[in-house]
Amino acid sequence: MTGKYNCANSIAEIKNYIGDSRIVAFDFETAPDEQYRGEDKAALDPAKAHIVGCSFSVSEGTGIYVPIKHLSGQNVDEEEFFAFLRDFLSDKNIIKVAHNLAFESSMAYAKLGVVIQEPVYDTICAAQMTRKNDFVFRSLGESGLKKLACDICGEKLPTFEDTTNGRHFDELKADDEATVRYGAADSDFALRLYHRFNEWFAEHLPKHRYIVEHIESPAAVYIGVMRANGLPVNRELMEAKKADAENEMKRIREEIRFVIGDINIGSNCSTKAFKNYLYEEMNLPALKQTGIGAAALDDETLMLLQEWCNINRPELSKLFSLVQEYRRWGKIKSTYIDGYLKHISTTTGHIHPDMLALGTETGRMCCRNPNAQNMPRKGNDPIGVRNFIQAPDGHLMLSLDFSQIELRVGAFYCRDEKMIGVYRDNGDIHVSTTSVIFGVSYDEAADKHAENYKERRTIAKNVNFGTFYGLYPRGLQKTLKFKAGINKTVDECAEIIDNLKQGYKRLSVWQE
Template structure:
């Protein structure tokens, strides 16, 4: 149907950006085989256009159509308000080269492709829709963008192509609570965080709709704002009237965009078969070329299998075959590998060692991989078969390069800033190399790539990742090493077996890297990986290698003291029980408590023994002495076995220091975990627990300095949940627990008792962790009803906290994750589970943004710290949650405190501007206990 656009004509306007981003996020990374050009979004876009063309036939088919794009990011709205869309993330690097190709694709389908400098696509769509309506025709806008809903009505409708659902006037009312002619007023009030439209603080869509429906329109509302009964809402509208009017100008679409074409230029045209098939062939879209050729009745173009570029093999295309891995046995073969690494610019590296303790383990061999399926192992000190260490025989197996010779060739490459070294848990390998004087950099880590994207979904060990993402079960280590007393170290593994096992690790690592690295942008966690994960690896490696001095004599004395105290407690327990029994036996304890003493609450498990876990004893301890004494005995027993005894075994014989190992990917919230030994869990609530820190001491002539964030999680809660009373208290330096006690119990601050403050402190911290009345009752050893009353009163006094909790749970249910202020994603797969699991998942979701933001803050501080203290005679030794421990030469303590405090208090800047200042307490001493 040709002629001037008018009655009987039907215009389709396609939101090009929506098609592009949907295509980009829906498909895995795809590159053109011949040259590695990213084309995933173009492929998806072309598929969507083809489906659109094929699906729009019949009596209601469009007579006119155009795809409308954004041209550049600066528009007239940026001139009105410089912060407009200022917080939008940069376009993913692999999408950027695809944008022009989507324009070419639109033209290849012979569909009008329109954009205009200085205006948004939405303005062009608005102008064309209004013109179509004025001419008496119909217009369908193919988009689900809420900003376009202001145009609906009078012959203009929207179509959400993903849901295949029309949006008419009633659909707009369902979304906004007003009809299209008032959508702009509602948006002006509610603002838009995505586009950075300010709106009226504290007013959301529902409240905005309520106000507009009551007062008729935005101008009337602002004129009569003084009549509004709610004081806070009234003041907001009066104080922010100009900001609200600016917001209206920002969200209102320009229906008079100057265009250099008319509606008549948008007539539907058949595609030119040669042009379209030529473009699809150029993109190397084999499947789509065949489908389109069939529809057009043409021969499908022949797309040659291009010679594969050096970096083109995709992990999934190459089967695993351990027989193909190379045993590098001489320097010529090793040099050939190094030459290939320089061709590629990257290499997956893995080390095999004699043990898991990287402070004492010896390097046994190195594996390398630059292409899926092509990997090698360079054995260095494998023993000959039949050699026996017991009798001093240390014969090496044949076919190995001397270690010094191999490292002489490899070191320049491992230290070369132009070669990326990729590892799985690269911190371990980098420390093995560091022991040999080799500083491996720069690095990528597949474990941390997975952690940044998948925290909360699964573990990030190699076997888990390989099975889940590569559908491949790695060769197991146990059959090679054996178990128990007959277990051997890797240097005893026969070379043929070692090559397969070790080279496969490097192969898997490379494939995971190829898969994960391009996905960072899509998941929106590039910044998290690049600023919080990757730079932390060398910092932690240096801390672990430094270790901390532990005094063996102090530990021995403590062990003896704990043993005596336990014996004293045992005598008290026997007296209360009326007889002797094994206090460490849960079975015997259960019989005493529930059979002999007749206490209530005894429950038998599958074995027939009573449950006597900490939760059971804590409940009983509110009324009886015996379970309370047993809890005290258990705590001492744990301190003795876990710390005062076990720490002695962890003292390195060469350094005299304890070298813990930090796990970056251990906790989903971003908190570090520590193992061998675990220094994160030293209890500090009990006097005995605090005493453990007396054994951590400074070297002669040095002091320990501890810097500790003061109540960082409560400060972050005050910011995130926007609690004015808490913010003010922190600003004024008021004791936050005393303030809470005063607010809740009506006790003036100058009459505060330590007991009332202690209760408030338990509530403050309990609420952050989503504590129940039941849990608080245990903590405070008070009746459950009284504890629940405390919690209810807390939420009445600070309603913003309840709002934060409800909003966070709702966000987690809708998106499947929660986020920290720095963009870390913590997935919440159990959030919609039933029963106890749901409660646990909800509490975790509420706490994760707070605990995770605190963890991110201290990570940022740690990453900046080495540079800040590089000119001081000081070393960062330990991180324990909110605390950093340093060793410094005497006389330089104050300089260190000043430098470290500056870094820690400003660690959130410039990414996050906290409403509450971060405070850092500092202490100095000869031991950790003195310094803390």
């Protein structure tokens, strides 16, 4: 690895290195607080860790490492440095570059009370906004600093494990060559990537640089703040609802047992014994197969089997309703009760999920450890999972949502006058689509007392939200059947989609 890296032990040295530079890369090294040193990944938790050191780079191939809380070697004056750091992070004239800015933001907010001010630039966001080849954009998993340094800069960086050899970073000697090299290199290569990605944007996708600088990087700062704050939860309510779920599952399990006897159904009614009962003992048809050709037993298969039994084996129909209900309770308990309880911080009492701004192929935000983005809605949740999240005393929680944002964006890009007109006139796009695909007037489509109103509106909604993602007749048929309980033939679904495209003429032009 090439680079001229030095240790800086005073504010004067830091200021002398940075000078009047207006593009500065920085990076934190962290270690667990004393009481959490035996806890896995505590160094990455703002509530359980402290900043051990900070590095800066203002020109490629150079960098300084500032030791703050190493257990051996000379550290900078902590109070003076954090005062300098607050000013640096708040400076609106310096572009502050970091790789995974959300982490730096969470530490700065939790430890210094600072919200990093724009301009900022997150090279992990930039990585995901560039293509790794002519056809594919980089995924989050391909955007780690070590991998990018190797792939783009042609240099192999030492790993954290090789550098620390099982120790925490503050156990490394402050001015050791390996310590300084590891710390400073992170900032140096973040700066190198800043320049490489901007060169790529200039040549290929200039607007993506704007997105990185003015949308994704500022968003990363606030994602860090959000993670540091976390979600306040009512643990007592969660424990009470866990008991309710267990009792309900026990009740349903007894009802299933009354039908099938002492067959082990497991936690999800997916055991080999239960499958053998259905397909071998009861001789039910294998209406769907897994990827390896075995008889499937997913939720869709359960619905298909229930429909078949309604006609051919009515005495078994109730079994499939019970199994689906049992699975629903099992999902709620395992994912939203046990899963959330497992992630409540012993330090803050909050849940602090990882939020990834560009974590999906479509560019949408995702959330993990736990996934707090997909809590069930009221109509599909007998427990009330969303009530687990409670504002502290004296505070309010606001729930906000864009109204039909995908359809509005779609109308904007299609430039279809009929669609745009609905929004300009504050109309109802689902009523408009009902009118278009069923050939009825707008007033009739809007009439809640009209025959087939509910079914038609349900179909219109599914068509609307699916069309912009390339919905095909068979996909629409499947969606309507398993999400809405509406049976339509493939030909009927093809006619619905064709009517939609005839009604919104610019839609298919834009899609093509």
